[in-house]
Amino acid sequence: MASSLDLPHASELKGVWQLSDKRQQCDVSLTDQPLPEGSIWSLNGDNTCLADMFGEVPAGWRPTPDGITITDNQGSGLAFFAHESDGWFARFADGRELIMRLGK
Numbered sequence: 355m356a357s358s359l360d361l362p363h364a365s366e367l368k369g370v371w372q373l374s375d376k377r378q379q380c381d382v383s384l385t386d387q388p389l390p391e392g393s394i395w396s397l398n399g400d401n402t403c404l405a406d407m408f409g410e411v412p413a414g415w416r417p418t419p420d421g422i423t424i425t426d427n428q429g430s431g432l433a434f435f436a437h438e439s440d441g442w443f444a445r446f447a448d449g450r451e452l453i454m455r456l457g458k
Contacts, residue, residue, distance in 0.1 A: 359419030
């Protein structure tokens with residue numbers, strides 16, 4: 355029998371998260387405020403730090419059954435964070451890895 359994963363609501367994941375790579379760390383706030391696009395939620399943080407990590411400033415995010423997708427303002431994915439036992443991880447083809455953990 356097939357099993358399905360639950361899609362969390364934005365309110366379950368909203369909050370201030372710590373985003374880090376091997377060089378820097380910045381706080382990012384996942385909100386439950388929808389963007390005009392309609393299917394993504396607003397994201398806020400230090401634009402310089404976020405641009406360094408993603409290659410551009412992300413505008414939003416959306417929960418998925420198996421992770422969190424960080425998006426641009428049109429909803430196109432910039433990074434997918436898979437949930438693992440010690441945090442949420444995004445791995446890129448060039449070998450970079452970003453880690454996101456809920457702030458304390």
